[in-house]
Amino acid sequence: xxxxxxxxxHQEPKTGFGQILDPxxxxxxxxxxxxxxxxxxxxxxxxxxxxxxxAGETCRRWLEAAHYYTPFNEQFVFRFSNINFSDYExxxxxxLKGFRIFPRIEMSSVMFYGKSDFWPDFGEYIRxxxxxxxxxxxxxxxxILQNSPNLCKLGLESCDELxxxxxxxxxxCCKQSNFILENLVDVSLANNDFVNELQFxxxxxxxxxxxxxxxxxxxxxIPSVRRVAMVEHVMRLINNxxxxxxxxxxxxxxxxxxxxxxxxxxxxxxxxxxLGLTFCDKIPxxxxxxxxxxxxxxxxQSLQWKxxxxxxxxxxxxxxxxxxxxxxxxxxxxxxxxxxxxEIMDLIxxxxxxxxxxxxxxxILLTDEGIMNIVKLENLEVLDLSNxxxxxxxxxxxxxxxxxxxxxxxxxxxxxxxxxxYTLIQVTLNFSMIQILxxxxxxxxxxxxxxxxxxFYLVHMRKLNLDSCNKISDAGITGIDLPYNPLEIWDIxxxxxxxxxxxxxxxxxxxxxxxxxxxxQNAMHFGELKExxxxxxxxxxxxxxQALVENNRAIEYLDISGxxxxxxxxxxxxxxxxxxxxxxxxxxxxxxxxxxxxxxxxNCQYLKxxxxxxxxxxxxVKKRLSxxxxxLHEIECDE
Numbered sequence: 183x184x185x186x187x188x189x190x191x192h193q194e195p196k197t198g199f200g201q202i203l204d205p206x207x208x209x210x211x212x213x214x215x216x217x218x219x220x221x222x223x224x225x226x227x228x229x230x231x232x233x234x235x236x237a238g239e240t241c242r243r244w245l246e247a248a249h250y251y252t253p254f255n256e257q258f259v260f261r262f263s264n265i266n267f268s269d270y271e272x273x274x275x276x277x278l279k280g281f282r283i284f285p286r287i288e289m290s291s292v293m294f295y296g297k298s299d300f301w302p303d304f305g306e307y308i309r310x311x312x313x314x315x316x317x318x319x320x321x322x323x324x325x326i327l328q329n330s331p332n333l334c335k336l337g338l339e340s341c342d343e344l345x346x347x348x349x350x351x352x353x354x355c356c357k358q359s360n361f362i363l364e365n366l367v368d369v370s371l372a373n374n375d376f377v378n379e380l381q382f383x384x385x386x387x388x389x390x391x392x393x394x395x396x397x398x399x400x401x402x403x404i405p406s407v408r409r410v411a412m413v414e415h416v417m418r419l420i421n422n423x424x425x426x427x428x429x430x431x432x433x434x435x436x437x438x439x440x441x442x443x444x445x446x447x448x449x450x451x452x453x454x455x456x457l458g459l460t461f462c463d464k465i466p467x468x469x470x471x472x473x474x475x476x477x478x479x480x481x482x483q484s485l486q487w488k489x490x491x492x493x494x495x496x497x498x499x500x501x502x503x504x505x506x507x508x509x510x511x512x513x514x515x516x517x518x519x520x521x522x523x524x525e526i527m528d529l530i531x532x533x534x535x536x537x538x539x540x541x542x543x544x545x546i547l548l549t550d551e552g553i554m555n556i557v558k559l560e561n562l563e564v565l566d567l568s569n570x571x572x573x574x575x576x577x578x579x580x581x582x583x584x585x586x587x588x589x590x591x592x593x594x595x596x597x598x599x600x601x602x603x604y605t606l607i608q609v610t611l612n613f614s615m616i617q618i619l620x621x622x623x624x625x626x627x628x629x630x631x632x633x634x635x636x637x638f639y640l641v642h643m644r645k646l647n648l649d650s651c652n653k654i655s656d657a658g659i660t661g662i663d664l665p666y667n668p669l670e671i672w673d674i675x676x677x678x679x680x681x682x683x684x685x686x687x688x689x690x691x692x693x694x695x696x697x698x699x700x701x702x703q704n705a706m707h708f709g710e711l712k713e714x715x716x717x718x719x720x721x722x723x724x725x726x727x728q729a730l731v732e733n734n735r736a737i738e739y740l741d742i743s744g745x746x747x748x749x750x751x752x753x754x755x756x757x758x759x760x761x762x763x764x765x766x767x768x769x770x771x772x773x774x775x776x777x778x779x780x781x782x783x784x785n786c787q788y789l790k791x792x793x794x795x796x797x798x799x800x801x802x803v804k805k806r807l808s809x810x811x812x813x814l815h816e817i818e819c820d821e
Contacts, residue, residue: 215241222247231257259286268295283307292316297325305329312337320348333363337370345376362388370396375403379415399434413437417445424452431458443500447507456513461521506533513539524552531555541566550577560586568596578605583612592618601627610635622649630658631668637678645688655696660705679705688713699726706730713739723747731759738762743769753778757785770796783810793818
C-alpha cells in the first residue's frame with residue numbers, strides 16, 4: 183500500500199485527492215504519464231532529490247509521485263530566508279493554502295510576527311526545525327514548539343537576540359513547562375554567546391530524551407567568569423543524563439579545558455559515538471616523554487608504569503583519561519586543536535579502534551610521526567588532514583595508504599605543501615571507493631599525470647575540489663596532448679578524460695587558469711553535475727561556455743567570476759540553456775553590460791541567488807533585477 187499524505191487543514195475536493203480524470207477519447211497513445219504509480223515511484227527512488235523535483239514539473243501525475251509520497255517528501259528541506267513570517271504576507275500566505283506537509287524546515291534571517299496559523303496546521307508533521315540568525319521572541323518560540331509535538335531535531339543557532347530578551351519570572355519557571363517533546367533527541371545551540379543557566383534548563387526540560395547536544399562556538403562574548411559557570415552547568419547536565427548521551431559537540435567553545443575533560447572522564451555511564459572538541463591545553467612535557475618511551479602504558483584516571491620493579495603512578499591529564507574511556511567512539515572532530523601532538527595522536531589511534539571519522543584540520547603541531555599509524559583504523563571512512571603543513575609523502579605512504587583501510591569515502595588534503603604527485607597516485611591506487619576528494623591549495627600533488635590516475639581509478643567520485651591547483655591543464659582533464667602517458671603499460675598506451683567520473687556532482691576548478699575551452703568542449707559531459715566552480719579561469723570564452731551548458735544541463739550552481747572574456751552573449755547562453763539554474767556568480771567580469779539584465783529576466787525561472795560585484799559597466803543592479811526576476815532571494819553587487 184502506497185503511503186501518501188494529506189495535511190489536516192486540507193478539505194478534499196469532490197473528485198478526491200490523487201484521482202486522475204479519464205483522458206479524452208482522442209488523447210493519443212499512452213505515454214510516460216500513464217505509467218502505473220508503483221513503477222513511477224521506483225523510477226523516482228533511483229534518481230537524486232534535485233532530479234526528482236525537476237521530474238515533478240512534467241505533469242500532474244509525476245508531480246504526485248515526486249512530492250506527495252511520504253518517504254520522498256521527508257527528504258525535502260524547505261528553506262525560508264530573509265522574509266517576514268506573517269500569515270498575511272507571501273510566501274507564508276501561499277503555504278497556508280496548500281495541503282502538503284513540511285517535515286524539515288530551515289529558517290535564516292526571518293522576522294517572526296505573532297502566532298502564525300502555520301504551526302497549528304502543519305506543526306504535527308514537522309520533524310526537523312532549524313532557526314538561525316532570526317528575530318524571534320520567547321513567546322513565539324513556545325507557540326512553535328507547542329504545536330510541533332513530533333519534533334526530533336531543534337536548532338537555535340546564532341539567535342543571541344532571543345536569549346538576550348528571554349527572561350523568567352523566577353528561577354523555578356525554567357524547570358516547569360506545560361508540554362514536553364518526547365521525540366526531541368537532537369538540540370543545537372551553536373554560535374550563541376548569551377545563553378544562561380535558566381534558559382538552558384528550560385530547553386533541557388522539554389527534551390527529556392536528548393541524545394545529541396551541540397554547543398559549538400558558544401559563550402565567546404561574555405566575561406570569563408560567566409563562561410566558566412555556563413560550561414560547569416553543562417557538565418552537570420551531562421552528568422545527570424550520562425546514560426543517554428551519544429553525541430557531544432564543543433568545537434570552538436572556550437573554557438572546555440582539561441578540568442572539564444577530567445570531569446567527563448569520571449562519568450562511568452557515558453558512552454559517546456560522536457565527539458567534537460577544540461583542545462588547546464598543553465600536555466606536560468613529562469607526560470609526552472612518558473608516552474613516547476612507554477608505548478604499552480596503562481591509562482585510567484592515572485598513568486601507571488614500572489621502572490625496574492618499582493610501580494609508579496602519575497595523574498593523567500583530562501584529555502588523555504577521557505579519550506581512554508571512550509572505546510566506542512566512532513566520529514572524532516579535533517579541528518583547530520593546538521594541543522594535539524604526535525604522541526597524543528598515536529594515543530587516539532590506539533584507544534579508539536572503531537573510529538570511522540577523524541578530522542584533525544589545522545592541528546598544526548602534527549608531523550609525519552603523528553599520522554604514521556592511521557592505517558590501523560580499518561573502519562575509517564572520513565579523514566581530514568587539511569592545513570597540517572608538516573605532513574609529507576613519507577607519512578602518507580607509510581601511515582595512511584594501505585590495504586587495511588578499505589572503506590575510505592572522503593579524503594581532505596587541503597593546503598599540504600609537502601605532498602607530491604606520488605602520494606596522490608598511491609591514493610588513487612588504494613582507495614578506489616573515494617566519493618569526495620579535496621586537494622584545494624595543494625598544487626604539488628595535483629598535476630596532469632595525477633589527474634589521469636583520478637580519471638581512471640576514482641570512478642565513484644561525487645565531489646572533486648581542485649581549487650588553486652594551477653598545474654592542471656587541458657591535457658590532464660581531457661587526456662589530449664599529454665607530454666607522456668602515465669598509464670602506459672608495455673606497448674599499450676591510453677589516456678582518459680574526466681568524463682569517466684560519471685557520478686560527479688560537484689567540480690571545483692577555481693584558479694585553474696590553464697584550463698581553456700578545449701576542456702569544456704571535449705571533457706565536460708556529465709549527466710548529474712549540479713555545481714561547477716570556474717572562477718579565475720581566464721581563458722574561457724563564449725565557445726567553451728556554449729559547449730559546457732549544452733552538455734551539462736543539470737547545473738544548478740555556476741561560478742564564472744573573474745573570467746575576463748565573459749560577455750552578455752555568454753549570460754544569454756547560460757540562462758537560456760540551464761533551465762534549472764538557481765545560483766549564478768559572475769563577479770569581476772568587465773565586459774558585462776546592462777543588456778545582460780534582459781537575458782536574466784527573460785530566461786531565468788528558478789534563479790534565487792545572483793552575484794555581479796565588480797562589474798564596472800553595470801548600473802542599478804538591485805533595482806533592475808528585483809523588479810524583473812521575482813524568484814531572486816539575494817542579489818550581491820557593489821551598490
